Amino acid sequence: MSPALALAIAAALLVFAVAIGIVLRLLDGRRRRGGHLRFDPADAGDLELGDRATFVQFSTEMCTRCPQVRRMLRGYAAESVGLHHVEVDLTHRPDLSARYRVLQTPTTFIVDGSGAVRARFHGVPHRHALDEALAAV
Known part of the structure; x- marks a missing residue:
C-alpha cells in the first residue's frame, strides 16, 4: 500500500469519526418519545409517583455526568x-437496562402519575426540553 493511499484512508476515517461525534453530540439531551413503556414503581423500591410527574433517572456508579443530572x-x-x-442505579439492577431499553447513562424518563413514560432523555437534558415535556404531561 502506498503512503498516499494509507494517508487518504486515515483521513477518511478521521472525518467519519468526527461526523459521528458531532451527530451524537447534537442528539444528546434532546427529548424523545417514551413509546409504549410503563415504569413500575417497584423497580425503584416501591416509591410513590408524583401527582404531576416523576423524573426517573437511570445512572451507574461510574457515570461522570450523572451527579450533574x-x-x-x-x-x-x-x-x-x-x-x-427518583434515581435508579443500574450497577445494582442491570436487568432494568434491558427492560426499559437504557443504552447509556444518564437516561431520564418523565413518567406521569399512572406510570406511563411520556418522554425520555439520553445524556444531560436541556432545561427548555424538560419544560416542554412537563407541559405536555
Missing part, C-alpha cells in the same frame, strides 16, 4: 409541586 433534576423537582425525582 441528579443535582439539576432534584432542584427542578424541589421548585415544582407534584414533581418527584
Whole structure:
C-alpha cells in the first residue's frame, strides 16, 4: 500500500469519526418519545409517583455526568409541586437496562402519575426540553 493511499484512508476515517461525534453530540439531551413503556414503581423500591410527574433517572456508579443530572433534576423537582425525582442505579439492577431499553447513562424518563413514560432523555437534558415535556404531561 502506498503512503498516499494509507494517508487518504486515515483521513477518511478521521472525518467519519468526527461526523459521528458531532451527530451524537447534537442528539444528546434532546427529548424523545417514551413509546409504549410503563415504569413500575417497584423497580425503584416501591416509591410513590408524583401527582404531576416523576423524573426517573437511570445512572451507574461510574457515570461522570450523572451527579450533574441528579443535582439539576432534584432542584427542578424541589421548585415544582407534584414533581418527584427518583434515581435508579443500574450497577445494582442491570436487568432494568434491558427492560426499559437504557443504552447509556444518564437516561431520564418523565413518567406521569399512572406510570406511563411520556418522554425520555439520553445524556444531560436541556432545561427548555424538560419544560416542554412537563407541559405536555
